[in-house]
Each structure stands twice: as C-alpha cells, then as structure tokens.
Amino acid sequence: xxxxxxxxxxxxxxxxxxxxxxxxxxxxxxxxxxxxxxxxxxxxxxxxxxxxxxxxxxxxxxxxxxxxxxxxxxxxxxxxxxxxxxxxxxxxxxxxxxxxxxxxxxxxxxxxxxxxxxxxxxxxxxxxxxxxxxxxxxxxxxxxxxxxxxxxxxxxxxxxxxxxxxxxxxxxxxxxxxxxxxxxxxxxxxxxxxxxxxxxxxxxxxxxxxxxxxxxxxxxxxxxxxxxxxxxxxxxxxxxxxxxxxxxxxxxxxxxxxxx
Amino acid sequence: xxxxxxxxxxxxxxxxxxxxxxxxxxxxxxxxxxxxxxxxxxxxxxxxxxxxxxxxxxxxxxxxxxxxxxxxxxxxxxxxxxxxxxxxxxxxxxxxxxxxxxxxxxxxxxxxxxxxxxxxxxxxxxxxxxxxxxxxxxxxxxxxxxxxxxxxxxxxxxxxxxxxxxxxxxxxxxxxxxxxxxxxxxxxxxxxxxxxxxxxxxxxxxxxxxxxxxxxxxxxxxxxxxxxxxxxxxx
Numbered sequence: 170x171x172x173x174x175x176x177x178x179x180x181x182x183x184x185x186x187x188x189x190x191x192x193x194x195x196x197x198x199x200x201x202x203x204x205x206x207x208x209x210x211x212x213x214x215x216x217x218x219x220x221x222x223x224x225x226x227x228x229x230x231x232x233x234x235x236x237x238x239x240x241x242x243x244x245x246x247x248x249x250x251x252x253x254x255x256x257x258x259x260x261x262x263x264x265x266x267x268x269x270x271x272x273x274x275x276x277x278x279x280x281x282x283x284x285x286x287x288x289x290x291x292x293x294x295x296x297x298x299x300x301x302x303x304x305x306x307x308x309x310x311x312x313x314x315x316x317x318x319x320x321x322x323x324x325x326x327x328x329x330x331x332x333x334x335x336x337x338x339x340x341x342x343x344x345x346x347x348x349x350x351x352x353x354x355x356x357x358x359x360x361x362x363x364x365x366x367x368x369x370x371x372x373x374x375x376x377x378x379x380x381x382x383x384x385x386x387x388x389x390x391x392x393x394x395x396x397x398x399x400x401x402x403x404x405x406x407x408x409x410x411x412x413x414x415x416x417x418x419x420x421x422x423x424x425x426x427x428x429x
Numbered sequence: 430x431x432x433x434x435x436x437x438x439x440x441x442x443x444x445x446x447x448x449x450x451x452x453x454x455x456x457x458x459x460x461x462x463x464x465x466x467x468x469x470x471x472x473x474x475x476x477x478x479x480x481x482x483x484x485x486x487x488x489x490x491x492x493x494x495x496x497x498x499x500x501x502x503x504x505x506x507x508x509x510x511x512x513x514x515x516x517x518x519x520x521x522x523x524x525x526x527x528x529x530x531x532x533x534x535x536x537x538x539x540x541x542x543x544x545x546x547x548x549x550x551x552x553x554x555x556x557x558x559x560x561x562x563x564x565x566x567x568x569x570x571x572x573x574x575x576x577x578x579x580x581x582x583x584x585x586x587x588x589x590x591x592x593x594x595x596x597x598x599x600x601x602x603x604x605x606x607x608x609x610x611x612x613x614x615x616x617x618x619x620x621x622x623x624x625x626x627x628x629x630x631x632x633x634x635x636x637x638x639x640x641x642x643x644x645x646x647x648x649x650x651x652x653x654x655x656x657x658x659x660x661x662x663x664x
Binding site for chain 1: 501504506516525530
C-alpha cells in the first residue's frame with residue numbers, strides 16, 4: 170500500500186492542481202490577515218470558508234482523481250497487489266496531498282504573522298485538524314461514489330449533490346424540523362442532528378472553541394456545556410473518526426467485488 | 430498451468446460466460462478466439478482476477494486464485510489498450526512497475542530491441558498508439574514469468590515490430606513458457622499458435638490444433654474454417 174501511496178502522492182504533487190489549491194490557501198491566508206489585522210478574527214472568517222470549501226474540493230478532487238487514474242488502476246490490478254492496498258493507497262495519496270496543501274497554504278502566512286506568540290494558536294490548530302478531517306471524510310465519500318458509478322457524469326453529479334446536501338440542504342431541513350417542533354425540548358435532538366453531519370459538527374466544534382457561543386442562545390448554552398468539555402471534544406473527534414472509517418471500509422469492501 | 434471449472438459471469442442481463450471449462454497445459458502457445466463479445470477478454474480478466482466470476486473455480490499453477498494476489502507474480506499480462514498514466518515518463522513507468530513487482534534487468538535488451546531509447550524521457554501521453562504498444566510489450570516481457578497473457582498484442586505495431594514480437598513470442602515459448610493470446614488477425618494466430626480455443630456464447634466451442642479445426646469444418650484454410658463456424662452458428 171505504501172508504494173501505491175507514494176506513487177499517487179508524487180503523481181498529484183507534480184500535477185498543477187495541487188499547486189493551485191496550495192496557492193489559493195496561501196493567498197486566502199494572506200488576504201484575511203491583511204484585512205482583519207488580527208489573528209483570532211482571521212480564524213473566524215477562515216472557518217466559514219474552510220467549512221464549505223474543504224468538503225467541496227475534497228469531493229471534486231476525489232471523484233476526478235479516481236476517474237482520471239482509471240488506466241493506472243487497471244495497470245496496477247494486473248500486478249501482484251491486493252485490491253484494498255491499491256485503492257487505499259490511492260485514496261490516502263489524494264487525501265494527504267490535499268491536507269498538506271491546506272496545512273501548508275494556511276499555515277505559512279499565519280506562522281509569519283506571529284501565530285506562535287498568539288493565543289489563537291489552539292483555535293488555529295483546531296481549524297486545521299477539522300480541515301484535515303473534512304478532507305479525509307469527503308475524499309473517502311467521493312471515492313465511494315466513483316467506485317459505484319462507472320459513468321463519470323453521474324459520478325460527478327452525485328458527488329456535487331452529496332456536498333450540496335451536507336453543506337446546505339441538511340442545515341435547511343434541520344432548521345425546519347426545529348421550527349416545526351418548537352414546542353418540544355429540542356436540545357438533545359439538535360445535538361444528535363449536529364453529530365450526524367460532519368460539516369455541522371466541525372462548525373459547531375470550532376464556533377464553541379472560539380467562545381462566541383453567547384450568540385447562540387439557549388441551545389448554544391446546552392452545546393457549550395457539551396462541546397466545551399473535554400468529553401464533548403473527545404466525542405466529536407470520535408464521531409469525525411467514524412465518519413472517516415465507515416466510507417474507507419466501504420471502499421475496501423466495494424473494491425473487492427468490482428469488475429474492471 | 431491454468432484450469433477453469435464451471436465459470437459463469439454476467440454483466441447485468443448479458444450472460445458473457447456460461448459454464449466455461451478449460452484446461453491449459455504447460456508450455457505452448459494457445460490462441461483464444463471468438464467473435465466480438467464472446468467473452469475472450471472477460472475470460473482473460475477472470476484469470477487475472479480483474480473480473481470476479483459469479484460462479485466457478487480458477488486455478489493457476491495449482492493455486493486457487495481467490496486466496497491471494499501473489500499468483501500474479503507468475504503472470505505477465507499485456508492489456509488490450511495500452512492506456513498509461515499520461516503525465517508519467519516512459520522511464521519512470523518502467524521503474525515503477527519494476528519497483529512494484531521484482532528486480533529485473535531484461536528491460537534494456539527489450540528497449541534496444543524495439544528501439545525505444547529516444548522515447549525514454551517522453552511522457553506517455555505524448556506517444557503514438559504504436560509506441561505505447563511497444564512500451565506495453567516491454568513492460569510485459571521484462572519479467573520472467575511462466576505464464577504470459579497477451580490481449581490483442583499486434584494492435585498498432587508496424588511490420589518490423591510485428592516480426593520482432595513474433596520472434597520474442599517464439600523465444601519465450603522455447604523457454605517452456607505458456608502463452609495465451611487473443612487476436613482478430615487470423616494470419617498472426619495461424620502463424621504463432623500451437624492450439625486454439627474457440628469461444629462461442631460464453632462456452633468453449635472448439636479446442637485443438639488448427640489442422641483439427643480444418644478437418645472438423647471441411648475447410649481448406651484457417652480463415653474460412655473460422656468463418657464457417659460463425660456462419661453455421663448465426664453469430
């Protein structure tokens with residue numbers, strides 16, 4: 170698996186898109202710091218961008234890489250390699266190169282701005298950790314979609330729909346349920362609802378760490394009580410890990426049964 | 430060398446292989462023939478483990494192929510259409526495949542044979558179809574495996590390279606290897622193969638030498654013998 174990971178990784182590192190992605194984050198980091206003139210504020214703005222953009226890029230990149238490397242995959246399948254190591258190697262190659270672009274692209278301007286002397290370092294690390302988690306999750310989901318759909322256009326369509334659903338539609342539905350059942354106590358339900366969507370989970374996690382939960386009203390207080398504690402933090406990371414593991418398991422399972 | 434029992438495979442509603450049994454002995458050149466869509470590539474891909482059969486058992490060199498992928502160390506496979514990652518250089522591709530399989534130093538001789546030296550630093554995406562096929566051949570023959578599977582090996586080759594390929598196949602045969610070929614070029618098949626396996630509607634219709642086929646179909650030459658099978662079966 171490590172050999173496949175190595176080749177996929179170098180293949181991607183050589184492609185233009187990794188640099189575009191890296192340059193984009195670099196620019197974003199610099200511009201935000203320049204405009205905000207303050208590390209903590211820049212972190213908040215950055216969160217809003219990352220929460221939406223990282224999943225989108227992970228999804229698109231994952232699907233694109235899978236379909237583009239079809240020939241390479243077929244070449245590998247005829248070699249004495251396990252199927253699971255071929256696909257996991259490719260998946261990790263994509264996910265890691267995206268994560269590295271994200272971490273370096275954002276990290277470099279923040280470090281130069283004096284991140285290490287600032288109190289925002291923990292918030293910023295949390296931002297990068299959740300960003301990495303989101304990359305891992307959405308790349309894995311994208312690989313799942315691509316593995317199940319031979320047709321590229323369909324694959325892309327489903328991938329975009331998935332992103333749209335988790336990033337936007339889910340929130341809408343969630344909000345509507347809350348309004349419909351507003352007579353009932355909803356704090357537990359909303360906690361569970363947040364847990365079930367990795368994007369919401371990441372957003373809540375960061376928001377509450379940033380200490381702006383006062384804006385969130387009563388539910389915010391409940392959330393703060395939950396996510397603000399170490400227990401809540403651990404549970405959140407466990408949930409994010411499950412969100413990574415389940416799609417990865419399906420990649421292994423699905424790839425074993427597929428015909429090429 | 431290869432034994433297949435009761436192989437079934439369908440894609441959707443299309444039954445490609447329906448109860449195929451095949452035994453291929455050690456040594457010699459076997460041609461797998463059949464009309465388009467008769468399941469030649471599916472058969473070959475099943476042997477390679479790329480297609481997973483619905484039913485049936487395949488043994489390669491006495492090993493059940495379901496258990497582990499290691500048996501592919503003993504197979505050299507030439508895929509039908511040479512599609513390689515396009516932003517890789519020829520040199521890098523060869524190095525990568527060597528890294529994934531095992532050490533070999535045969536490639537220099539083959540690169541020399543097919544005059545590929547000027548292309549080593551070019552990217553695979555910029556090569557012509559025939560040159561890609563030559564790279565494909567180098568990748569296949571550089572390992573010394575007892576079983577060689579060639580899916581349409583002649584595609585895009587110029588006459589000189591074709592002669593070199595035939596020589597290469599004969600040298601490998603002389604080493605006692607088993608070679609499995611599919612091709613639509615009947616003259617090529619007639620020239621190189623010792624035995625043919627004819628697939629029709631997912632089953633083996635005929636297995637034997639070319640002269641046996643001619644007697645069976647009462648045709649004077651090989652091409653007509655094949656054509657008569659096809660017309661008799663309305664395929």
